[in-house]
Amino acid sequence: MTDILELISGLTRQAVQKTFGTDVGPLALEFAENAAHGDLTVNAFHLAKALRKPPPALAASLAAALSGQGPITKAEAVGGYVNLTLDRATLVDSAVRPVLDDAANAGRNNLLNGRSMLVEFSAPNTNKPQHLGHLRNNFLGDTVARILANAGAKVNRVNLINDRGIHICKSMLAYQQFGNGETPKTVGRKGDHFVGEWYVRFEKEFQLEVDAYIESNEAAFQSYFETHRLDRKGQPRVEADVRKEWRATFKEENFGKIPMGAAAQEMLRQWEAGDSSTVALWKEMNSWVFEGFDSTYRRLGISFDKIYYESEAYKLGRNLILDGLEKGIFSRRADGAVEIDLSDKGLGKKVVLRSDGTSIYITQDIGTTVAKAEEWKADGQIWVVADEQRHHFANLFAILVKMGYPWAGNLHHLAYGMVNLPEGRMKSREGTVVDADDLLDEVVALASEEIRRRDDQATDADIARRAESIALAALRFMLLKVLPSTTMIYNPKESIAFDGETGPYLLYTHARMTRMFAESGQSEHGGATKFDAGLLVEPSEIAIARVLLQFRQATERAARDYAPSAVAKWLVDIAQAANTWYQEVPILKAADPALRESRLVLAKAIAEAIAAGSALLGIQMVGRM
RNA sequence: GCACCGGUAGCUCAACUGGAUAGAGCAUCGGAUUUCUAAUCCGACGGUUGUGGGUUCAAUUCCCGCCCGGUGCGCCA
Structure with a gap:
């Protein structure tokens, strides 16, 4: 079916063409944050330059042209904006159907169709266990890989362990x-x-x-x-x-x-x-x-598609440098060291081979980057590495560009900030480093307590299983809901407090929605055929439809900006909308059978959308909390 | 000294890359429960977006200066 957003965008483009005789190309629609501003907004300020007319006048003419077109029931000009209100039934139907058809596909986008991307992350040292910072790294890498795949890319994930x-x-x-x-x-x-x-x-x-x-x-x-x-x-x-x-x-x-x-x-x-x-x-x-x-x-x-070891890779790169030296990309200094001048890139001179001819860190990175590009036929590579190494990666990328690799413009350092505790900074010297395994154990223990408090029938094995899932969701969501670049504070207590913007909140909402559906005695399929969007007219139902329509926009932004937090934010939005609805409207208890049916289908759609969005963050749903 | 990252509500974070009245969660206060799972929901309180200029119809967002915090600037990794 035609995406309703594309449909409205097309109608708007046509309206512009018809009214002003100019084709301004595809138009971006904005979702109205405020219900008083309708469902979607066309920003006439953006058109003003191309059409050379004052925005308010543009908005007024556009509103007149759009009103009554297709599903647009009302088009109102307010200042430089055109606020569009859609036919309620069409809005709800076009938001819910795609999720019911294929929830994963409802959040899929084609931003990176045909691209082959390599994500390198984790990179632990073999002299000590992983700590809280590695958790952020692991979750970011794993999640970005999922988000890029969701955008149509072929994605491979690798780990380079520093074992020497x-x-x-x-x-x-x-x-x-x-x-x-x-x-x-x-x-x-x-x-x-x-x-x-x-x-x-x-x-x-x-x-x-x-x-x-x-x-x-x-x-x-x-x-x-x-x-x-x-x-x-x-x-x-x-x-x-x-x-x-x-x-x-x-x-x-x-x-x-x-x-x-x-x-x-x-x-x-x-x-x-x-x-x-x-x-x-x-x-x-x-x-x-x-x-x-x-x-x-x-x-x-x-998981990784391949694990590399520095003990095997540290000699890579040297020959590439020697080749480059012959081509004049690098130059030999009087003392014998080989260097490259990056001053035209806003960087200084960088030595790439010691005067005794041996490799340094960046030599190895040049070698492994080239090797990985060949091995995986990758036309883009991403490194999830702490932000202290920004300068190193700037050097690396600039060097590879000068070496002339076609993919060199497509390298990205996903730099993330430090994770600190409420008590202060983690310092290995002071023994305040939080061990990853210990931390997870702690969160699992707290989750177990919560479950036990609410469910005295569960067996120990059952509790252990549920607590593990809930704890992982709590930890993952906490670390992913913040932008990677932000130096964040991780509060263990807050992460196990199961209210607010947390993983458990999502799990709970999902469990609520699915359980209701299961209890209704409906079969998994067949319900949707009786779904009547026209019956769902409550404000809380319209609100859900509006959030569902924003799923794809969230995943696109996440892929474009390497920002899992965009998906996390959307998940909180849909869960909040669902819980408000659940509180205000009878679903299983709805008197009218047709209404009850349609609401149950909506509940199912919500659950599937939450599961699909969470899956992008690597968070698994649980049957019960 | 130079470069980069950051400074937004008491706290933790957003703000779709220049758009409408800067939004959530936590905390605090006030409400909702013979439940469809209250691990929920509704409401209130809370802001000169570090600071001073500039550009713009419009600035948290862009430019310049300053203040504060962090990180880099190796023939270490």
Whole structure:
């Protein structure tokens, strides 16, 4: 059937053409926020430039031309706007039917038809378990992949695990020195947590050595003081301040001078040289971590088409740079380092190969990006990575453009802000990092309590199953309803308070609607044939129809802006409209059988729309709360 | 110093990329329940959109200055 929005848009375009003799092309309609402004609005200000007439006059002529056309029962000019009111029955019918026919399709759009997109996300390190920030990353990546697929793109999702480098050597070293051959199995610990604890142990032991070194090396401070005794303006500084600064920077700058640091560096050298016992230990500890990651991903409902490992990918890119050097894209400095000048892109010069010829971080990223584009035949790539790395990605993209890849203009860094707690910032040094698994357990426990309070008949197994779903919905919705770029505060208590704009609110609304339908004794199909939109004339029913019509607009915007929050917002709108309706209007108890039937069908449509929208956010419905 | 991100109701967040009276949720206060599942609904209260200019018929949105917070600016990752 013809989409009613396209129909009205077409009528408006025709009206403009007929009245002013100019075709202004497809017209965008706005949904009226205020019921007093009708259902849809044509903004005459936007037409004013093309038609060179004052907006109020335009609006008046358009209103006259549109009134009575098709389903438009009233067209009223107010200032520079034309407010359209649609025939109630047509409005309701055209909003509900598509959802009943195919709810998933009602929210589908074709913004990215024919495109092939690659979404890279998660990217954990193997030295510790995932934390709250990874949850935001995982949910964003997974959801954006769903939203792009919903917009018609072929989407593949990949993960690049950082399994090499000094950080994993720290865990390995502490384990080697203090582990006594324990394994996750012997101590009954999840593998990634187990390895993470050895990382913490390293930091602790290392800090003891640092403290000792600082205590016994006053001479080291004195030499630092010599070179830092004056401030920027050349004024003498207070010694205590300099000492504080020295302590703060000491650890990083003297890593290799401290025994544990030196040992970790040596271990990295051995790993790179392929030393068999080092590699064996590395493999064993990584396998523990991967086991832990697997179980977390499974629990979160996150999956990947492929997982890459930096240990296999870190050498990529070097040859591309050398090729580019011959072509003159890169240049060799006097000291031997290879660099590229990005000043025409508003960036500086960027080194891409060290003077000793070895790779750096961006070299690897150039290599993996090219490899991924080829492997997946992707004409666009997205990275879900924290916003601290904006500059890195700006460099990466600018370099790839200069290298001339046809897809280089189609790369996007989906930068997201930090997630903080109400108590303040998460800091690994202060042990205030929230572990992802622990957090989920906490939310599940709270959900279980709620269920138990309301349902004393449920078995433990049943409660556990329901609590898991509700907790996941709560967590996912909380993290996705905020724009990615926003530095957000996650309040665990609020997320388990099941009222307001929450996942459980959606689940509850859905359960209410489906349960009513089930209790009515109607078969799944057949009801729709008796659906009579003309009977649904209550304001709360019209309101629902208007929200349903905005489904596609929400998914389009989500795909265009990589903003799951657009879908989340729409879900809250439809749930609110549904609950208001439920409160104000008898449905199962409606006296007239035909009316009862039509309302039940509406309830079904609402439930399916909520399920479809939630599915885009990776949120599964539950049978009962 | 330079660049980027942000500053909107007491709190957490929106505002369809320049459009109508800046909207939700939480919190607070007042109402609705012999229920169709009240994990709900209705109402009230709450704003000089950090600040000062500018552009525009129209600015939370664009431009410039300033203030505050955050993050970057490596031959680290």
